[in-house]
Amino acid sequence: MRFNHIGYVVSDSDATAVAVKPFFPVIVRYKEYIAAQKVFITLLATADGDSQIELVEPLENNLPLRELLVKSGKSSLPYHICFEVNNFDEQFKIMKTAGWIVLTRPFNAFNSSHRASHLYHPDAGVIEIMTGPL
Template sequence: MLNSFKFHHIGVAVNDIESTATVYMNGGYLRSETLFDPIQNVKICWLTKDGMPTIELLAPVNETSPVKKILEKNGVSPYHICYEVNDMDIVINNLRKQKYVMVCKPVPAVAIHNCRVCFLFNKYVGLIELVESPAEI
């Protein structure tokens, strides 16, 4: 099923967006402005570079942010891969049949033009994020 998905970005949990973004910018990445997502309680910054994967830096804004727990467990690290999908509800149902567990139900993502996103976990794959194609919303 993953072979029909379009790669979107790699999510990296960080404590300090500015410091981490500077390291990537020294490697030729361009950065976006920092955004606030009140649903996930995170600050977000996008990093792009021609020919390289897009990187999403996420920093918690308080103790309730899921990113806070990830940082406590793993430190600064990549923690999810995001795929763009059509028909999100159908994809979710198919992934659940393949032993993926829903971590977060679909919600609008401030940092991705309010497209719906959701997170699923599979013990052999790890955490994936799905973002609904803009044409589908």
């Protein structure tokens, strides 16, 4: 298992990308539509590629993430921490057994071999697990 990125839910990917550009100047992915989540994903990296941030811009019909922003009164919020896991199914099962609540059932994000899921624990917040790098 290894750390992959920190995810932010944002109301405007372009505005947030400009704000964090001094730290994350490299655009790895830009507003890719992820149907399973009803979001656009923008992935930014540091110049050396060692760190990444994911901007999660919810579509109009993604009420849970939109409400998160509305309730906060902000246009950008830390949302999740993501880890690449060696065995997705095993890690998913371990987390569920340990009391993690499944927020997003496992889905294919960028291609058929890239699986991901978001899970929540009241003592830890939201963690995303995924197979392979973005």
